[in-house]
Amino acid sequence: MYVYLRIFISIMVYFTIIFLPIETTSDQSGLPTQPPPILEDTYFLEVVPVYNIEIADDLEVKDQRLVYKVEQQVWYYGKGDNRQVALTFDDGPDNYFTYQILDILQEYDIKATFFVIGSNVERFPEVIRRIAHDGHVIGNHSWSHKDFTKISPNSMGAEIVKTDEALNSIIGKKHTNIFRPPYGSYNKEVLETVHSLNYNCIYWSVDTKDWANTPITSMIKTVSSQITPGGIILMHCSGSNGAMRNVVKALPEIIETIKDLGYEFGTIPDVLEFNQQVNHQNLREL
C-alpha cells in the first residue's frame, strides 16, 4: 500500500513540474512573446558596420531627421547613469485615450515615447501633430501590428517604410529611427531587416501588462519592484475601452510611484543616450 502511495505522489510531482505555467511577457492581444528581458538575452549580430557611407554634415538639416545610434542589438534598458527611466506608450494613436494620456503627461511635465502604428497614424494625423508638438518622441511600431516573425523580410520592410512615410507626410522627418516589434516578437531575420533600414530595435524592461486590464495595485507593484535606472516601461495609449480607462486612471499613480523612488523621466533617446553617441558610420537615408 505504501509503495502505491509513493508511486502516486511521484506521478503527481512529475505532472506538476511538466505543466507548470511558463511566464512570458506579452503585448496587446495576449500572444506570448519573448521571455522576460534580461541583458544576457540581448541579441548580438556580428558587429560590423553595415554601411560605410560617409554622411554629409547637413543630413540633419536637409532631412530634419533626428539621427541616432544604430547598433546590431536589441535595447532593453539604458545604463542608467543619470537615474532616468522612460515611459513608452504603444499601439496609438487613437483620438480619445491618447489625448487623455497626453494631458496627464503635460500636467506632470514629462516627455515620453510613443511607438505608433502606421494605420492609426493615417487615421488620426491631428493626434500625431499634438504628440510631436508636446515634445514627445515618436517611434515606429509597424503599419498593421503583424507578428514580424511570421512575415517575409519584404513585408517587414514595407510595414516600417509605409509608417515612416505616413509620419513624414504629417510632421516631416521629425520622428526618430527607433522601432519596437509588435508583440515584442523578433528573431535574427527581423533584426537584420530592422537594422538594414537603420532603425534601432527597442524592447522594454518593465511590462505593466496594462492592455490586460491589470488592477492598478498590481501595476504599481510591478513597476516599483522591477524599475531600475535606465528602465524602459511598456504601456499602451490605445486598446480596449475597459483596459484604457484603467490605464488613464493608473498613469498618475504610476508616475507618482516612480517619482517617489527618486527617478526622473526621459525619452528613449535620453535613456539610451543615443543623442551623445550618434554613429554616422552606420547611418544612411531610408
Ligand SMILES: [Zn+2]
Ligand atoms: Zn503593440
